Amino acid sequence: MVNMTSVVYLLPYLPLIVPASYVIDKKGIRFTLLLAASGNFIGSLLKVFSAHPNLFFLGLFGQTISSVAQVFLLSMPPKLAGIWFDANQISLACTIGILASELGIGASFLFTPIVVRDHANMNEIGNDLFMLFLIVGIATFTILVLTILFFQEEPLTPPSEAQKLKSQESSNTIKSFKALLINPPFVMLMFAFAINIGILNSVNSLLNPILLLHFQTNGERLAGNVGVICVVFGVLGCFIFGILLDKTKKFKELSVIVYVMSVIGMLAFTFAVASENKIFIYLSAMVYGFSSSYLVVGCETGVELTYPESEFNSSGLLFGISFTTGGIFTLLFTFILETTSDFWSNMVMVILLTIGTVLTICTRNVCKRQDALRPYNLNENVNQKIEKF
Structure with a gap:
């Protein structure tokens, strides 16, 4: 049943990303965020009344409403960053937005074993x-009330020349998604992102059953601790790579580094669990958690490959395909876990991540947004030199 709630939360994303994009194009980001916040509250409210063995499907319905709401939320950080921040702050702003979901996952790992025994x-x-x-x-x-009271649609003036040009263009949702799907570098990134984040979502869902096979006493608490470590180091990695993206603009190079770290981290976790040494498990969780910064690096790389298409659409497709594969991977790895062992389940993850690394290395290095921002950056540098003089 736990896997069912996880799969229900992951699968609706891909089929709903086009309608979500249409809503944000026609109604704007404030309306979209209000819709998402309302959906999250309604879904959570239904689950409050489902805490009874005979009302599981009411909880599943609430989970489904929440999963629909998060379609509008998870792809929003790159869009908000492009609207509200200038060229030298976009990646870090996107990082902070994406970290919110990571912190939510970390809170669930930390508090769920404490509250539910x-x-x-x-x-x-x-x-x-x-x-x-x-x-x-x-x-x-509380989040719904704060959104109603304080969230604004956009700043009075665009923070960058690239955003100003985009705001002057008319958008067509269907044409935008077609353009994304016939963009070869983006398609390769999409498959690499699907593997990496799909496995990350599966690991979050399967930490309990994997560790309970080796630690029947306090296995749930260990799984919660490992999850918290992954999130904490993921937050640290996102901040570091977000800053590096802003400073260096080396999108492909940083993507390869993060992907290699994910392979190493998962391989280390596989053998750490087999050794049943908690210290090794925690250390491997640090490495694998740090690699979850691919959430930021992948989204920002997708925007670079597809500019001037909507950031919401590019990140939406990335999250959509990764959530779909996450649901499929969760079912697949559960089957392998139950029919063979956690070792082979984890090794399949390692193989898939290695394939994703090869795809990332083979993806053509294109920086369309940076090319559009180059005149803005040149003017900014000139102005800074004049001020110093």
Whole structure:
């Protein structure tokens, strides 16, 4: 059932990204974020009333509503960064936006084992789930109120020349997605992103069953700790690579570095779990968690490959295909886990990540957005020299 809720949360993304893009093009980002915040609150509210063994499908329905809401949210950071920030701040701003989802995942790893404990009495488990869902419901309601009160559509003036040019162009949702899907470098990036983030989502879903095979006592707590470590180092990696992207503009080179780290991290985690040494498991989680900065590097690389197409559309396709593969991978790795062992399940992940690394190396290095911003950067440098003089 846990895997079912995970799959339900992952699969709706791809078929709904085109309607979500149409909504944001026609109604704007404020309306879209209000719609997403409302959906999250409604989904959370339904789950509050589902904390009973006979109401599992009500909770599944609430999870489905939340999964639809997150279609509008996860692709928003690159769009917001392009609207609100200038050329030297875009990647870091996008990083901070993406980190919000990572911090949410980290909070779930940290607090879920604390709030929901393993009891012999099902009613006590239901009470714990009710408390967890109530906390989430209060949080989503607070976010909805804050969005209504404080979020603005856009700044009075575009922060960069590239954004000014984009704001003067008319957008067509279907044509935009067609342009993305016939862009060879972006298609290769899309497959690499699907493998990397799809496996990341699967690992988040399968940490419990993997570690419980080796640590029957306090295995849930260990899985929570490993998840928190992955998120903490993922946040650190995102900040570091976000700054490096802004400073160096080496999008492909940094993509390759992060992807190689994901292969090394997953390989280390595989053998650390097999050794049943908790210290090794924590160390490997640090390395693999650091590689989750590919969320930022991949999204920013996608924008560079596809400019002047909408950042929401490019990142939406990346997240859409990765969430779809995440759902498929979760089912596949669960099957391998149940029929063979966690070692072979993890090794299949390593093989897939190696394929993704090859795809990343073979992706043509194109920086269309940076080319559009170059006159802006030259003018900015000249102005800075004049001010110093």
